[in-house]
Amino acid sequence: MVHFAWLDYFWTIAYLILMIGCGAIFYKLGKRSGSDFFLAGRGLPWWLPATSNFATHTATDTPMWFSGLVYQKGLYGMWYSLFAGWCAISAWVSTRIFRRSLAGTQAEWQTLRFSGLGSEMLRGWIAGWQVAMTMFIAGWVGIAMGNVCNYVFHWPLWYGLVIFSTLCCLYVIASGYWGVIIADVQQGITMLIVIVLVSIWAAIAAGGPAEIVASLKQMGQEEMLNPFRSSGFISGDYPLLWMITMIAVPFLGGFGMATHFDWFVEAQRIQSARNVRDASYSIWWGTAVVLVRNSIWALAVLALFVISKGNFTAEESQLAWFIIGFKYFPVGMVGFFFAAILAIHISTVAGVLNLGSMYATRDLYHHYLKPKATEKEVVWFGRLMTVVVLLGSFFFGLMIGKNVIDWLFFALWLMVAGTWLPNILQVIWWRFNAWGYLSAWIANLGICWLVVWILPAFGIIPELPDYQQFWLLIILVAVIYVPVTLLTKPDDMDRLVKLYVQTRPIGFWGPVKREAERRGLLKALHEFDRKAAEQDQ
Amino acid sequence: MPLIKRNWTSDEADEWTKEDWYAIIISPFSYVLITLGLAMSLFLLPLGFILLGIGIVLTFIMFYIIDPKLKSVSEGYEKKQREYLKNLEKIQRWEE
Structure with a gap:
């Protein structure tokens, strides 16, 4: 005492x-x-x-x-x-995009990023999940x-x-x-x-x-x-693959949203900042x-x-x-x-x-x-x-x-391992849709218990180190959500265009950008900016 | 075309350009070098001081590159924010 x-x-x-x-x-x-x-x-x-x-x-x-x-x-x-290092890239990428969306929470972002029933199911799912978490x-x-x-x-x-x-x-x-x-x-x-x-x-x-x-x-x-x-690469107490995982996962995760539990906390700080620049600086x-x-x-x-x-x-x-x-x-x-x-x-x-x-x-x-x-x-x-x-x-x-x-390690890392890549895809790829994202969440929840607890307990797979479980979960969950994404329709183009014009996401958004240009939305915004600049002068 | 552009209009700044990628690449190096450099410096290891010094210099360079662009993005966006917030409220209340 x-x-x-x-x-x-x-x-x-x-x-x-x-x-x-x-x-x-x-x-x-x-x-x-x-x-x-x-x-x-x-x-x-x-x-x-x-x-x-x-x-x-x-x-x-x-x-x-x-x-x-x-x-x-x-x-x-x-x-x-260094898991906190996701902010290194997030500060200049996903923070900027999320701040422009104005979504108060990551759940709310779902109804801006996706459309239809899938987006509402995602919003409810993520909100319930976060209350529990x-x-x-x-x-x-x-x-x-x-x-x-x-x-x-x-x-x-x-x-x-x-x-x-x-x-x-x-x-x-x-x-x-x-x-x-x-x-x-x-x-x-x-x-x-x-x-x-x-x-x-x-x-x-x-x-x-x-x-x-x-x-x-x-x-x-x-x-x-x-x-x-x-x-050694995967042997001994100091494997190189462990170090590579510790560097790659957080830093690349900064391109996405919700790649780590801390993202949900930061999302609130991002939206409380007075503008995009302050949001980025606060995170960095x-x-x-x-x-x-x-x-x-x-x-x-x-x-x-x-x-x-x-x-x-x-x-x-x-x-x-x-x-x-x-x-x-x-x-x-x-x-x-x-x-x-x-x-x-x-x-x-x-x-x-x-x-x-x-x-x-x-x-x-x-x-x-x-x-x-x-x-x-x-x-x-x-x-x-x-x-x-x-x-x-x-x-x-x-x-x-x-x-x-x-x-x-289990609750904050492995339970979200399979959604790591989908969390990035939702930001960088227009074609990744609500059903793909929802299926990734659900599949990961089931598969992580199998890989971490159930299959090793029955001797079906060996008890793997946590970083190897992480990569295995990424692959197994992808086997579910990639076909689901490609076999279901893309999200509604109106919703995607609106999101694109407002947030300007990074990555593979070509068809959405071309549609926004065809509708004259980007030109109208440029005109708005030009007039605002003239008024300021 | 300059290596680093420092004067931006709002619509230019809205696009993803090489300046963003400079910041994206430098930023993880800054974090790693500052973290390990400071830890090793506190044990008075010479390598620590070198890593820390490089980390600090990279951080200055990164902000020198990205700050003018971010300022421009912010200024352009804040003028439209009111309308976007109205739209958000409509979605929240199922009016859209």
């Missing part, structure tokens, strides 16, 4: 008051309209959603899996953290906090899960996305300061950077500092800070590796970052460290609660159940759904328990 002095309690309580205060301060802005409750009125400068991106993607579980990987594999483990994420992050509180105070797991997520829910209910984004800024700054401080403390405790390098050499672990190590810079954060973390983790002589178990290594803070920070700073952990936890839970509520409200309630709902009704339903997502997160959190990392 970690000892808390009065100054430690002061930091913790002061932080909680500050955070809930955000809800009260922005209550009036949040209740103005559905657009304010979920998108802060679509008027934010780029640095606000960028900070929110960083804060939301720094969750309680993040230092756990990152510490585990770097402690076990050294800097080579950092390639895993946000419950899962909030539960998973929540139970990670339960594990931290179990380590610090010896509380039962559910205390940490329920107490802090509920406090967080209060300000999300009050002020919606306005509260989320403003709280994210102070949370983002707090956590970045503490991440830097922990690494400095850890490096000092280990004798400084040069001493860490010397110790690793003495221990025969010099390779821990080599991110490019390899043990938010992720750049995430990657810088990982580099700073690596110093702390390898410092602890040296201090502990590399003797931690896999479970202990996941708590490496927390151990440094609680063990090496002086009295008074421990509370500040715990406040930063709260910031890390709450920023993610807040963002996810608001996001899940947005899908339930905008895509299910407003679009299907009550299309004529007033703005007031939309906001109140959003608040109700925030509570529903919170309650769902308790269920998932208790189900996950201590197996935080085991669930990460």
